Structure formats: structure tokens, C-alpha cells
Amino acid sequence: MTRKLSPGRLVIASHNAGKVREITELLGPYGMEPVSAGALGLPExxxxxxTFIANAELKALASATASGLPAxxxxxxxxxxxxxxxxxxxxARWAGETKDFSLAMAKIQEALVAAGPDAPRDAHFICALSLAWPDGHVESFEGRVDGSLVWPPRGDKGFGYDPIFVPQGHAITFAEMDPAAKHAMSHRADAFRQLVAAVF
Incomplete structure (x- = not known):
């Protein structure tokens, strides 16, 4: 049985500013008061x-248990x-200790070059969202968006690997897109739609 989430404070179990900003924007219409794990000084x-879901559940449960709030x-x-x-x-680990995604994108490009000129450049983003309560109850959802990779990176919006990812049916990268356009189709938006339908 899916558990519903009441409006109020909700911990975003992340120390990634870009991710926290995106999730906060998506939560805007639902009466939630998002606070990041980083702002609460919660450990990572x-x-x-x-799997993506296993890691999302681990992070959500850690923040819910530590804060006493849904996470x-x-x-x-x-x-x-x-x-x-x-x-x-x-x-995230490909970006190293300093979370340098230009390094991570270069690493992907090098690996694709090494794979040969005929290596396919298709890729997809996955987003697993887990919502945990302090009593240990968890709800999880997974979203996906397909596309292909470009080089060199393009655009200065978004974060992470957005500058090299062109979603299917589009000619520009996530990092060149208006954030609202990205939110309408991203892997995070896909998982978020499922979450909203289930728990809000």
C-alpha cells in the first residue's frame, strides 16, 4: 500500500547543489518545504x-533516520x-573527489574514442527517487530519458553530464536547454511524475 506524504518539511538527501535546486523546483507546487541534507549537516x-534504487533508498533512509523527517x-x-x-x-565517482564533471566527460570521450570510430554514441540517463520516512517505510520510483552523446561539451545550464547529452528528438544538449524544457522531459522529471502520482 502506497503511503501518502503530507505537506511540510522534507529533507533532500543530497549534498549536490545542482540536484537540490532541481528537486526543489520540481517540489514547488506541492506545499513541501525542502531542506537539504547538507544544510542540516547530515553525513553522506x-x-x-x-543499483540506482538501492543507493537512493540507502541515502533516503540515512537522512530520514538522522533528521526524524521524511527524506x-x-x-x-x-x-x-x-x-x-x-x-x-x-x-559521480567518475568526477573524482572534487566532483569535476569536465574531467568525467573527458573520460567518457576518451573511452568512446578508444572503442573505435564505429562505437555507438547512444546513452541514457536513469534517475531513481526514493522517499523514506523515519520509521523505515520507503517508496521508490525510476525514470529514464534516452539520447546520444556529443563532443565537445555544449551549454552552461544544467549540471553534471548535461553538456554532452542530447535527448532523443532534439538538437541541443540538456545544458543548452531552458531549465523548464529540461524539466519537462528529463529522467528526474519522469521519476518525479511517478512519485507525485503515488504519494502526493
């Missing part, structure tokens, strides 16, 4: 899961077909 749990966590990443689905759940 080690992501030991082997929403997102685990998302870029899966590149020619790289066997990498970086996948390791998308």
Missing part, C-alpha cells in the same frame, strides 16, 4: 548499493551503451 552515507533521495547517472552501461551508478 557510503553508496554501497549495486527524498535521488540516485542518478549516465549509462553509455558502448561502455557497457558505464559510468552508470559510478557517474
Amino acid at each position: 552515507p557510503e553508496e554501497t548499493g549495486t 527524498l533521495a535521488d540516485d542518478s547517472g549516465l549509462c553509455v551503451s558502448a561502455l557497457g552501461g558505464d559510468p552508470g551508478i559510478y557517474s
